[in-house]
Amino acid sequence: xxxxxxxxxxxxxxxxxxxxxxxxxxxxxxxxxxxxxxxxxxxxxxxxxxxxxxxxxxxxxxxxxxxxxxxxxxxxxxxxxxxxxxxxxxxxxxxxxxxxxxxxxxxxxxxxxxx
Amino acid sequence: xxxxxxxxxxxxxxxxxxxxxxxxxxxxxxxxxxxxxxxxxxxxxxxxxxxxxxxxxxxxxxxxxxxxxxxxxxxxxxxxxxxxxxxxxxxxxxxxxxxxxxxxxxxxxxxxxxxxxxxxxxxxxxxxxxxxxxxxxxxxxxxxxxxxxxxxxxxxxxxxxxxxxxxxxxxxxxxxxxxxxxxxxxxxxxxxxxxxxxxxxxxxxxxxxxxxxxxxxxx
Numbered sequence: 001x002x003x004x005x006x007x008x009x010x011x012x013x014x015x016x017x018x019x020x021x022x023x024x025x026x027x028x029x030x031x032x033x034x035x036x037x038x039x040x041x042x043x044x045x046x047x048x049x050x051x052x053x054x055x056x057x058x059x060x061x062x063x064x065x066x067x068x069x070x071x072x073x074x075x076x077x078x079x080x081x082x083x084x085x086x087x088x089x090x091x092x093x094x095x096x097x098x099x100x101x102x103x104x105x106x107x108x109x110x111x112x113x114x115x
Numbered sequence: 116x117x118x119x120x121x122x123x124x125x126x127x128x129x130x131x132x133x134x135x136x137x138x139x140x141x142x143x144x145x146x147x148x149x150x151x152x153x154x155x156x157x158x159x160x161x162x163x164x165x166x167x168x169x170x171x172x173x174x175x176x177x178x179x180x181x182x183x184x185x186x187x188x189x190x191x192x193x194x195x196x197x198x199x200x201x202x203x204x205x206x207x208x209x210x211x212x213x214x215x216x217x218x219x220x221x222x223x224x225x226x227x228x229x230x231x232x233x234x235x236x237x238x239x240x241x242x243x244x245x246x247x248x249x250x251x252x253x254x255x256x257x258x259x260x261x262x263x264x265x266x267x268x269x270x271x272x273x274x275x276x277x278x279x280x281x282x283x284x285x286x287x288x289x290x291x292x293x294x295x296x297x298x299x300x301x302x303x304x305x306x307x308x309x310x311x312x313x314x315x316x317x318x319x320x321x322x323x324x325x326x327x328x329x330x331x332x333x334x
Contacts, residue, residue: 018205018207020198020201020202020205020207020210021201022198022201025194025197025198025201026194028194029190029191029194032190033187033190036183036186036187036190039329039333040179040183043163043179043333044178047149048149048161053334056329056333056334057329057334059329060325060326060329063325064322064325064326067193067318067321067322067325068318068322070197071193071194071196071197071318071321072315072318072319072322081118084118084122085118085122088122088125088126089122089125089129092125092126092129092133095129095133096129096132096133096136099133099136099137100133100136100137100139100140101140102137103136103137103138103139103140103141104140104141106140106141107140107141107142107143110141111143
């Protein structure tokens with residue numbers, strides 16, 4: 001066919017490709033690198049403690065927010081999809097907290113039993 | 116649909132990390148100072164002391180340096196992937212090819228780094244560990260572990276191995292869509308939705324690494 005009917009071919013022929021819009025992508029990248037660098041600084045300057053672990057978890061969730069929200073575009077999807085993804089993840093985090101405390105309890109009862 | 120697949124995959128990784136948290140808390144934590152730390156099957160090891168080698172710098176104590184490099188490579192691959200998706204929106208075939216190729220390169224580099232990391236973890240340090248029955252062991256496999264309780268090594272192999280398998284299948288998918296892009300399949304179809312879907316998968320792999328990195332290497 002000599003005639004080009006779809007737009008895609010027109011782009012290719014005339015070379016009229018729109019300019020890239022990448023500012024938001026690089027901004028997100030810089031934020032992710034900065035958070036990771038901060039995590040390393042904390043890993044080497046702070047003593048291991050519950051506070052340090054809490055900081056790590058907060059920073060991780062922040063990174064996850066940027067990856068899922070910006071890179072995976074979830075922030076710009078419909079409300080129902082956002083909730084469909086977020087609610088099961090919240091339940092999983094709950095299970096994690098529950099089982100970690102269960103592990104501590106198990107450890108304590110075993111060590112106390114053999115005291 | 117990709118979102119629901121990823122959600123179910125997140126459950127799998129979630130359960131791995133939950134098991135990690137559970138077993139870590141039911142084992143003895145290390146209570147002394149970080150300087151005096153030695154490997155023992157009595158307590159859970161400090162990750163900084165286990166992962167302190169860098170290929171090519173033998174014998175130097177570089178805690179977490181290699182895993183930092185791996186994290187950076189994966190974040191960078193995520194960025195090049197999102198740039199490929201963005202180029203797809205503009206129907207810019209050349210840009211899609213360029214960014215997909217970068218993503219394949221970074222993904223493969225990550226896999227290579229992980230192979231080195233595993234190699235070091237399996238072969239172990241020169242000192243090794245002497246067990247209570249007098250046996251001298253080096254490195255780790257599924258039954259023995261010089262760094263701590265054998266469960267630590269098992270979880271390391273399962274969690275990072277499962278993640279590595281995901282990266283590997285991601286690289287295969289990327290190569291497939293790269294070939295299709297070069298052949299102009301998506302240009303003829305009129306949209307680059309397939310690149311977007313593989314992109315979602317790839318970001319998910321990066322996301323999982325963010326969590327593995329925090330829970331396995333930092334905490």
